[in-house]
Amino acid sequence: MKRPYLICHMHMSLDGKIVGPHLETEAAQSSMRTYYELGYGNNRIFNGHKGWLSGRISSEDNFTHYQEPELNLDAEMIVEGDYIAVENAEMHYFSIDPSGKLGWNTNQITYYETTAHVVQIITGKVNNAYKDFLRRKKISYIIAGEDFLDLEEAMLKIQKYFHVDQVILGGGGGLNWSFLQQGLIDEISIVMTPAADGSTDTQSLFDANEIYNQPAPVTFTIKETQILNDGSVWLRYLVNNK
Ligand SMILES: NC(=O)c1ccc[n+]([C@@H]2O[C@H](COP(=O)([O-])OP(=O)(O)OC[C@H]3O[C@@H](n4cnc5c(N)ncnc54)[C@H](OP(=O)(O)O)[C@@H]3O)[C@@H](O)[C@H]2O)c1
Missing domain, CATH: 3.40.430.10 (Dihydrofolate Reductase, subunit A)
Structure with a gap:
């Protein structure tokens, strides 16, 4: 592909x-x-x-302001694989966060007049509690790579899920x-x-x-x-x- x-x-x-x-x-x-x-x-x-990719530090500086995620360490085991929380959003903010550090408050960002649904791009090493946190916030996530982020796989998955x-x-x-x-x-x-x-x-x-x-x-x-x-x-x- x-x-x-x-x-x-x-x-x-x-x-x-x-x-x-x-x-x-x-x-x-x-x-x-x-x-x-x-x-x-x-x-x-x-x-x-239908959206733009941004690095973890850009997201901290502009949106999450270095807030810690609210994790539930006793959360039930999450099913494997990617999670698309919002279908058919017009715009997406593809947030590169390989280790799952960003403490989002909401599942969207606003940039001037544009509102975009947050899609976290994470690796397979991100733990269950962080994935549970994203699901509770209705934030989508895509897993690309196991220990290291696979940037090309991330792009292919964005193409597949969002038809771009x-x-x-x-x-x-x-x-x-x-x-x-x-x-x-x-x-x-x-x-x-x-x-x-x-x-x-x-x-x-x-x-x-x-x-x-x-x-x-x-x-x-x-x-x-x-x-x-x-x-x-x-x-x-x-x-x-x-
Ligand atoms: N002028 C503009 O148009 C513009 C646009 C965007 C941002 N900005 C500014 O740019 C600044 C941030 O830039 P930055 O360079 O410090 O940070 P960044 O590019 O936003 O983020 C860097 C982080 O992205 C992750 N990353 C980068 N390459 C990776 C890879 N190959 N595999 C896995 N993860 C990778 C790492 O996260 P981990 O550390 O978690 O591993 C890395 O620390 C902000 O102040 C922002 O406001 C300006």
Whole structure:
């Protein structure tokens, strides 16, 4: 089976950063909205998808705020396999959380005007109590890989359950680099805001993490560039996958 077409869609500063003080500027506030419209808004350009993938730290920073999950260690044994809690949701938030750490309060997130059902992407090593927690919250989960997350299997399962041939990868830099290193990204879409902050301790568009991978050179082929009304630049590249 051919995996879905994966577009890494990101908002970035002139110095290649995806978070940091530059986000407080008017320029960045405006281009963040443009970034949202292109990828996730009602009239989005990328309209073949039903949701976006996000890394565990992005979910903690933006939605769960490092809250611990409420586990019942005496929960009854959960049946094996994946669990789809909500059928036919229009949009999904595919949350990469290999060990089952995220303490969700609800089974949906809101991003500007978009509401998305949370689908946790976990591994087989996640324990019964965490799966019980997800079921009690009516949060879907997909198991991809046993001890280590299998990113390709995750994409194939997303395609199978949600009937899509396109998926958005929405960061952060660690997750982006993992997908890129495994040759799973087809296209990069960057809204580059005319702001910078010079920070050296904030995440970049791609960040290698020695737990998962190493730094290595990668090249891209330009597909399109556009100057947008808010003064940001939209850059689209194809990945020169081997
Ligand atoms: N500007 C933008 O467009 C944009 C978009 C999204 C996010 N962000 C920002 O980016 C920041 C977070 O970025 P980040 O790079 O620190 O974190 P991240 O990519 O959100 O999450 C990294 C985590 O994902 C899991 N992961 C990554 N690669 C994996 C692999 N190959 N196998 C299994 N699990 C894997 C690991 O979770 P475990 O540690 O649990 O193993 C890892 O710690 C946030 O502050 C967020 O606001 C910006």
